[in-house]
Amino acid sequence: MSDHTTAPATDMFLAHRNLLFTVAYEMLGSAADAEDVLQETWLRWVQVDTGQVSDHRAYLVRITTRQALNRLRTMNRRKEAYVGPWLPEPLLTAPDVAEDVELAESMSIALMLVLETLAPTERAVFVLREVFDVGYDDIADAVGKSQAAVRQIAHRARAHVAARRPRSAVSANQTRAAVESFRQAMDTGDPQHLLDVLAPEVVLMSDGGGIKRAAQRPVIGVDKVVRYILSGID
Structure with missing residues (x-):
């Protein structure tokens, strides 16, 4: 060298x-x-x-x-x-x-x-x-x-x-608060808690990296998203 x-x-x-x-x-x-x-x-x-x-x-x-x-x-x-x-x-x-x-x-x-x-x-x-x-x-x-x-x-x-690009900017504090609300709802395993924190038009996209279970297409709408999330909880 x-x-x-x-x-x-x-x-x-x-x-x-x-x-x-x-x-x-x-x-x-x-x-x-x-x-x-x-x-x-x-x-x-x-x-x-x-x-x-x-x-x-x-x-x-x-x-x-x-x-x-x-x-x-x-x-x-x-x-x-x-x-x-x-x-x-x-x-x-x-x-x-x-x-x-x-x-x-x-x-x-x-x-x-x-x-x-x-x-x-x-x-x-x-x-x-x-x-x-x-x-x-x-x-x-x-x-x-x-x-x-x-x-x-x-x-x-x-x-x-x-x-x-996204129509409105979201601050880091808003993002952290939203993530924490979602985490708490996930911890309960209660569908209603998830319905309360997710927007009606929510879209879920998942990427399992070829290793984990993932949806092959975007899941659209709060009811479908909640069902998909809960179906993956052991």
């Missing part, structure tokens, strides 16, 4: 690791795949003469984006044969997470599902521009397109997301 894989290169990589993980996670919707992308990024980074790199952050983001794009295209082919809905993997973090990882947490599962409807390059451009405010020139380098093409892709992706 060459000399630049020692302290300086390692420090550069670690200084941007949280950012790189978040870029990969927002593009892939999977923490495990994001970690794999970081490993691939590191393996390529140690082959780089960092003394010739003027902007380490931009260079690392470019490597990460390209690796994530490759993985995303592979994942999309897997999803075509996947039985039932595929849902983004929730990101679990400690209270003292870095700002970049908190940014990943701030993107709701609902919005992540919208991003699933974008083509791989559209998703990469949207994430880099709208979430991380990366310049069009750096995005163009990362995705291998001209700046003019990237601007068109960004415009198309923004319009696509705006037409499909």
